[in-house]
Amino acid sequence: MISAAAAPTDRRPPDVSAENGWISENLPIECAVPDHVPLQSLLRASGLGFSKASSPHGDEPTERPDKALHGLTRDNGSRPPLVSALGAAAEEDVACFHFPGHRRGSAAPPSLAQLIGPAAFATTCRSSPTQREASKLFGSSETWFLVGGTTCGVQASVMATCSPGETLILPRNSHISATSAMVISGAVPKYVLPEYDPHWGIAGGVSPSQVAAAMEDLARDGKRPAAMLVTSPTYHGICSRVGEIAGLCHLAGVPLVVDEAHGGHFKFHREFPAAAMEQGADLAVQSTHKVLCSLTQSSMLHLAGDMVDRDRVGGASRPCRAPAPATSQLSENPAGIFDEAVALASEARDRIGKIAGISVLGSSGEFSGSPVMDPLRVTVLVAGLGISGYEADEILAEEHRILSELAGPSTVTFAINLGTRREDVERLAAGLGRLSASAAEGSREVQDIGGRRRAAPLEVPFEVPSVALSPREAFFARKRKVEVRRSAGEVCGELICTYPPGIPEALEFLLEAREKGAAISGAADCQLSSIVVCDS
Structure with a gap:
């Protein structure tokens, strides 16, 4: 038996001062922005503020792309490295004879430029540290x-x-x-x-x-x-x-x-x-x-x-990789930037954990072999309500305007992020509370959907297979389509999974998941009445 080396124990938080700040691409200097603030105002609040110029299309005044990054600085007065490079490039007075064709926003589609602002087109640079x-x-x-x-x-x-x-x-x-x-x-x-x-x-x-x-x-x-x-x-x-x-x-x-x-x-x-x-x-x-x-x-x-x-x-x-720098990854990283998100995730767990019929992953040590979890990921078990995770996700979206990250056979997962607000957590807790109450009352809201797809346990989604062909061999093999009921013993010739999460699963699991409302990806026949297999 090979013995394991001791795991590193130094878990000290890194230095996340503004000087080494790098992580967040489009994060405003002030993270909390009221809902009523328009997108253009949000861009200005985050430093993407520009001087006014006449619109080339004769409409409302637009922002000048060459001033797109003017004023974007950190608390210490300096710009993050990529912002500096983008800002310098945007302010250049040059004649452009290169791609992309919108020429730093001059020929940007008006409707798109109005939606996201011309700054998005101005930030093209050739080098960055x-x-x-x-x-x-x-x-x-x-x-x-x-x-x-x-x-x-x-x-x-x-x-x-x-x-x-x-x-x-x-x-x-x-x-x-x-x-x-x-x-x-x-x-x-x-x-x-x-x-x-x-x-x-x-x-x-x-x-x-x-x-x-x-x-x-x-x-x-x-x-x-x-x-x-x-x-x-x-x-x-x-x-x-x-x-x-x-x-x-x-x-x-x-x-x-x-x-x-x-x-x-x-x-x-x-x-x-x-x-x-x-x-x-x-x-x-x-x-x-x-x-x-x-x-x-x-x-x-x-x-x-x-x-x-x-x-x-x-x-x-x-x-x-892009032949030019990845200009999508800008940088603002004030110390303590995740404090609020961590606190909101903890609050969400506490509030949801008190709702009847719903459990929160991580509260009972479900995975003894994996004792550490990301505190920003909140997964709830809804099988106790008599519905599947897909059904719960559908109800939350349609009835309560709550959009999750991931739905599964028995669970729904919510991602708490830097942009999550307290009112979002309150809506989530309230929506799950109403879902629980509806299930307890046998309301039409749950019956209409739950009657079609009950929350019975699914087959295990995967097992250790016997590998008849390597993935490369299977990909390039000659293939044919057969009825699913005649596919036992065949070698699958396509990558089929529920998406998200995008993990290839056993056919029995996929069939049951589709019946419960899962989205199937990768199959030539999305109804799974037939399947592509490799010729023997």
Whole structure:
């Protein structure tokens, strides 16, 4: 048995002063903005204020793009690095003969410019030091900005660590991006079954002992893994013991890749779990467009140590990176920026936990192997109301104007973020309270939907499969379509999952989930009456 190295215990919050501030793309200097403030006023409040100029279309006066970033400063009077670069570029008096065609906003579509302001088109720059600044802030030896989300970062990480035919150990509940990474790289999976709670219908993390057992299984077959991939945190905020897993991997000479898409904020508050880089990960991919407020699809790939070749990471990530700097990732990071969000998340848990028929994940130690959770992710169990999570999500959206992040067979997940307001939490608690009362009264609101799809437990969504073909072999194999009822024993030829969360699941689970209202992604037949399989 391989012994685990002790996990790092230094959990001190990092220095998040304005001087090293980097994280939030479009966050105003003053975070709290009243609802009645128009978008243009919000842009001005955040420093994106401009001088007036006549509209080229003869309508209302518009803002001059060349002044778009004038005045955007931090509390100490300085500009964050990327803002400085963007501001300098926006203020240049130049004749542009390059892409994009709107020429820094001069030919921007009027309706779009009116909605988001011409500042969005003015901020084009050719160079920026911000990747180096991000590397310092996030504790990596090098950081790359990505514009295809964490999906492309996971793909690049697997390409950088695994050659065709080599083995990648990964949890069975890995995101679909890991499967596509194996198609691209030619890596062969060695799956580890994560902890699963059938009452909640939620998968947790993987344990160090499971990782050690997977390595020993490979060793008995005369193989060794090329890399280990861990998803931490999961979509529900459940974290694996990354430090201990890193110790196991490094003793065996195996690099650890962490899909940390939902944990980019972990360095910035004392109550958050330790970040993967702090726990010894060799590569970590973070979605800055989630909790950290960057523009959609922006992400970061971090490298640490010397176990993974830097040039190979750079080469593998090149197709995923923009040829110009990732200008979606701007920076404001005053100290204590997450204090209010953490307090609101705690308040939400307390209030929701008192509602009859509803439970809050993390209140009863559901996942003993994954004791640490992201406090900003609030997942509630609604099966006690006699409805599924999909049904509850539909009622909350249509009847109470509450939009969740993720719905599942028995649960609904809510993401508390920097922009969450107290009135949002109050509406959430009130909406769930009314949902509970409606279920207790047997009201028509619940009966109409619940009568179609009752909240019976679903099949386990995944198991450790016998791998008949590698993902790459299955992708390029000849295929045919068969009726689902005749598909037993066939090799699936398409990546099918409920989305979100985007995890390929067992067919029985998918069929039941669709009946309960889940959205199915990746299937040629979205009704799942037929399925694409590989020719034998």
